[in-house]
Amino acid sequence: MKKVIILMLAAFTLWAAPYKVGQSVMPLDLSDQHGKRVTLKVMPKTLIMAFEKGTGATVNEYLTVQEKGYLTKHKAAFVADISQMPKFITESFALPKMRKYTHRVLLIQDEEQGLNFPYQEGKITVMKFRGNFLTKIDFIENTSELKKVIEQ
Numbered sequence: 426m427k428k429v430i431i432l433m434l435a436a437f438t439l440w441a442a443p444y445k446v447g448q449s450v451m452p453l454d455l456s457d458q459h460g461k462r463v464t465l466k467v468m469p470k471t472l473i474m475a476f477e478k479g480t481g482a483t484v485n486e487y488l489t490v491q492e493k494g495y496l497t498k499h500k501a502a503f504v505a506d507i508s509q510m511p512k513f514i515t516e517s518f519a520l521p522k523m524r525k526y527t528h529r530v531l532l533i534q535d536e537e538q539g540l541n542f543p544y545q546e547g548k549i550t551v552m553k554f555r556g557n558f559l560t561k562i563d564f565i566e567n568t569s570e571l572k573k574v575i576e577q
Contacts, residue, residue, distance in 0.1 A: 458523035468554035470500035
């Protein structure tokens with residue numbers, strides 16, 4: 426019985442570990458800020474991820490001033506992990522604000538799903554893909570670095 430528990434804990438730990446370079450990433454099934462379901466069967470070339478209010482604000486500030494279709498043009502997508510946000514705050518304040526953006530914000534609302542992605546406190550996670558294979562992870566802090574990683 427003890428071995429079964431250890432194996433289950435080991436499996437859970439592996440399952441919850443963030444993706445690493447060289448791994449294949451499972452398709453993502455998310456909703457955007459308007460409630461539209463979006464399935465990323467194949468990852469975009471660049472996946473931008475924000476896990477905190479401040480990093481999300483930095484990404485949105487940058488994307489808001491870009492031309493329409495900027496993310497599509499650069500084969501990129503933006504994902505915000507809002508799973509830690511209280512439901513009342515999400516529905517009363519965050520989503521109404523996000524709905525004003527002209528760019529799409531994909532939302533992680535399930536805490537377990539967010540654990541699959543690499544994160545560093547105070548930084549924007551930028552993941553590069555070839556198909557569904559993760560080829561590079563960058564942790565960036567500002568809009569000039571964001572521009573560089575999106576447009577390269």
